[in-house]
Amino acid sequence: MKKKASAGPLNLPNALSLLRMVLVPFFVYAVLELPPATPAGAWIPAAIFAVTSFTDFLDGQIARRFHMVTDFGKFMDPLADKFMVFSALLVLCCRYTYYGPFLIWTTVVVMFRDLGVTSLRLVAAGKSGIVIAASIFGKLKTVSHITGILVILLEPLLFPVYGAQICPIGCVMLGVMTVTSVGSGIDYLRAYLPVLGFGAAAGDASVDSAEGGGKGNPANT
Secondary structure: OOOOOOOOOOOOHHHHHHHHHHHHHHHHHHHOOOOOOHHHHHHHHHHHHHHHHHHHHHHHHHHHHOOOOOOHHOOOOOOOOHHHHHHHHHHHHHOOHOOOOOHHHHHHHHHHHHHHHHHHHHHHHHHHOEEEOHHHHHHHHHHHHHHHHHHHHHEEEEOOOHHEEEEHHHHHHHHHHHHHHHHHHHHHHHOOOOOOOOOOOHHHHOOEEOOHHHHOOOOOO
């Protein structure tokens, strides 16, 4: 078995997680202050969000490949992920009001799902010291969130024929985000029930040893 690197908490993967959190306020400012459906108002926040999303992938790859998993990274990586997605959805609700209840409901579902899964992880880890490994639904959820937010930012600029009030691709992506969030949440709940004492014995559940998609867990939550 390969051992974790003995590097301190501020190694490269954790620095990338911190960078992701630092970039979020710049994304929020760009969305709220730059006019939407303009080159600056669309491409600048989209570029910032794309960079933050790429650091989420990159820090996990580095941490696993070079055995730089740390307890600080296990804490910081999922926190930075949620900070990134929650902040993006909330400011989009404020700025892109023409999506109406569609965007609001998607935001509520995504936040409720993520907070619910995090609570399940904390309870299960505190009770038995194990964490269920993420399934394909977790990966699809992550990809749909990133893609959906980028589509919402860029669609009014790239497809102006629809007008400012009609963005069908964005609406479709909101539906995909909602479905993948609900599906992955149900999948996690079903996997955690044995650990919490329902159904089969906890030992029958497949588990992983760390929280989060970037530091020690091979998949996103």
